Amino acid sequence: MPSILVRRRSKDAAAEARSLPAGRSAVVLGAALLAVLTAAVAWGSTSIPPGEVWGVVWRRLSGEAPRPGTDDLIVWQLRLPRALSAALVGAGLGVVGTAVQALVRNPLADPYLLGISNGASLGAVAAIVLGLGAGGGLGLGLSGAAFAGALATFALVWAVARRGGGFAPLRLVLAGVAIGQFLSGFTSYLVLQAGDEQQTHSVLFWLMGSLIGANWQLLAVPAVAVPAALLWLQARARGLNALLMGDETAAGLGIDVTRLRRELFTVTSVVTGVLVAVSGAIAFVALMVPHVCRLAVGGDHRRLLPVSALFGAVLLVTVDIVCRTAMDTQELPVGVVTSLLGAPALLYLLDRRLGSGS
Amino acid sequence: MRIDIEDLHVAYAGRTVVAGAHLVAAEGEITGLVGPNGSGKSTLLRAVYRHLRPTAGRVLLAGTDLRELSPVRSARHVAALPQERGSDFELSVREVVAMGRTPYKRAFAGEDAADRDIVSRALADVGMDAHAGRRFTALSGGERQRVLLARAFAQDPDVLVLDEPTNHLDIRHQVDLLALLRSQRRTTLVSLHDLNAAASVCDRLHVLHAGAVVASGPPRDVLTPELMAEVFGVRAVVVDHPLTGDALIAFDHRAPASPQAPVSGSRPATVRCVR
Known part of the structure; x- marks a missing residue:
């Protein structure tokens, strides 16, 4: 067959909107999530058979006494909270990334663009260097400091962005980028002041994102915040769709654009703060997940939000398995893997998109 | 449903762009809004589809002040086609x-x-x-x-509000779109740059200049050589369209009406209002 015909056909296919039905995507992703969660708990320095993984979970949930031995400790205390944290953080990043892209009407935006993660990092790094994060792990004090930093930054960006009225997308991005850069200057200074190698290591792990500190206590807040945010956004999915077309179009469809923007900025900032407090600033996931999902199920937020949540969860649980098992001697920060995989994946997708002559 | 705009004032980016506009869009008619760049056409329409809030005056939808309706309720009656893409x-x-x-x-x-x-x-x-x-x-x-x-x-919707719907369209697409609007027979409020298109599709025209309506009426009554000179600052004659019999405005593209003619800013001295 002449190659020109083949090319022509693929071009037409790209002009067609999405090809996958959303319901089937959700079922497939749900099954994949269960599979990678099981794998995440089963794999590691000590392997545990998948059946035993579910056995431990079942005994815990049904209130039976756990069997003596290390399996219960490894599954219930170490790996399961970590795998669930990865799922929640991944889902949260997918959902918040989708919402922020609609908020600033830019498919290349992510929540870190609004400065919140820089504030959280400054809070966390300050806590490490000033010695609040006792023991060097990513404990509760550290998460508290990160969340406080996120909220303070949110207030600052809010105060700058609201002037001129309406939280205009460009103004919001400029305020976020400027304030974020300002804060990361402070962070860099603090890193230089770090007392010893252990502190520097903790700071680096924080800045690149890691789930190493996950435990049941830390899990509680995102376990509430992420599903609540997803539900809240899902209720406003039509409003998000309308924002994509423009503020005037949205107003003409009966949407109070200024109020919706204000609420979206608040919700996405708080959830971003929660996620960064648990895991540090994990790169690329919030940018890439909505992109991939949009290519699969299209831009309608009623489908895009839940699919982004599921895909984000699957992605981050998988990445975290790689981080734990890739090297024998030490763990990799999650951000290292997401950047190494994410950047080429994104370039490939953009190239495909531009190549399709849109 | 008809739209009544009474003494409307609307500010955009801190500047009062619409200052005391009056106009009526009658039930089932196509009402055209024409005027030079910056005369306030888009800003006036934004107040009708509730992107902007009036600073004074009212927009009435079938006699009800828009402010008494929630945005969702008025969006069930008024649909907008803004210039966003x-x-x-x-x-x-x-x-x-x-x-x-x-x-x-x-x-x-x-x-x-x-x-x-x-x-x-x-x-x-x-x-x-x-x-x-x-x-x-x-x-x-x-x-x-x-x-x-x-x-x-x-x-x-009961009312369509269209801001420059023929912008960036080639002539065939302009004709198709305007014919479609005419065939719909809905109450339509449309801003148009092309005065000849406005003359042939609109039942009534309102001419906006420096934020106020300076002339209203059937196209033939409104689009006069004097108005072309005063409001648009161009020389033109109005003749009968050889095909359709509508008003056809023939412009002199070589020179403006007078070298120092104010294109926008102050209102013209003579203001006609045919109601």
Whole structure:
């Protein structure tokens, strides 16, 4: 067959909107999530058979006494909270990334663009260097400091962005980028002041994102915040769709654009703060997940939000398995893997998109 | 439903752009809004579809002040086609048109058979039903504009508000779109740059100048050589269109009406208002 015909056909296919039905995507992703969660708990320095993984979970949930031995400790205390944290953080990043892209009407935006993660990092790094994060792990004090930093930054960006009225997308991005850069200057200074190698290591792990500190206590807040945010956004999915077309179009469809923007900025900032407090600033996931999902199920937020949540969860649980098992001697920060995989994946997708002559 | 605009003042970016405009868009008629750049056409329309809030004066929808209606309620009666063209977010043509159902839907509600029917009919009305599955941003400019018009139709409005709907369209697409508007026989308030197009499709025209309506009436009464000189600052004669018999404005493209003619800013000394 002449190659020109083949090319022509693929071009037409790209002009067609999405090809996958959303319901089937959700079922497939749900099954994949269960599979990678099981794998995440089963794999590691000590392997545990998948059946035993579910056995431990079942005994815990049904209130039976756990069997003596290390399996219960490894599954219930170490790996399961970590795998669930990865799922929640991944889902949260997918959902918040989708919402922020609609908020600033830019498919290349992510929540870190609004400065919140820089504030959280400054809070966390300050806590490490000033010695609040006792023991060097990513404990509760550290998460508290990160969340406080996120909220303070949110207030600052809010105060700058609201002037001129309406939280205009460009103004919001400029305020976020400027304030974020300002804060990361402070962070860099603090890193230089770090007392010893252990502190520097903790700071680096924080800045690149890691789930190493996950435990049941830390899990509680995102376990509430992420599903609540997803539900809240899902209720406003039509409003998000309308924002994509423009503020005037949205107003003409009966949407109070200024109020919706204000609420979206608040919700996405708080959830971003929660996620960064648990895991540090994990790169690329919030940018890439909505992109991939949009290519699969299209831009309608009623489908895009839940699919982004599921895909984000699957992605981050998988990445975290790689981080734990890739090297024998030490763990990799999650951000290292997401950047190494994410950047080429994104370039490939953009190239495909531009190549399709849109 | 008719629209009455009474002593409307609207500010945009800190500047009062519409200052004391009066006009009526009568039931079932196409009412045109013409005027030079910066005369306040778009700003006035934004107050009608509630993107901007009036600083003074009122917009009445069938006698009810818009401020007494929630944004969702007025969006069930007034549909807008602003000059925005959307951005690349992988929306299909059908999804863009289905947005028109937004003011009728509660949170979490999906589209029912009636919604799908309305969307399909709107797509058929603009001749885009064969393209429902395509990506919106893969369409040409003319196709996009028809899809956005279908979205406004899907809102099932009593009043259509269109801001420069023929901008960036080639002549055939302009003719198609204006013919479509005429065939719909809905109450329509439309701003147009092309005075000849306005003269042939509008039942009545309102001329906006420096934020106020300076002339109103049937196109033939409003579009006079004097008004062309005073408001637009150009020399023109008005003749009968050889094909249609409508008013045809022939411009002198070589020189303005007078070298120092104020194109915008102060209002002209002579103001006519035919009601």
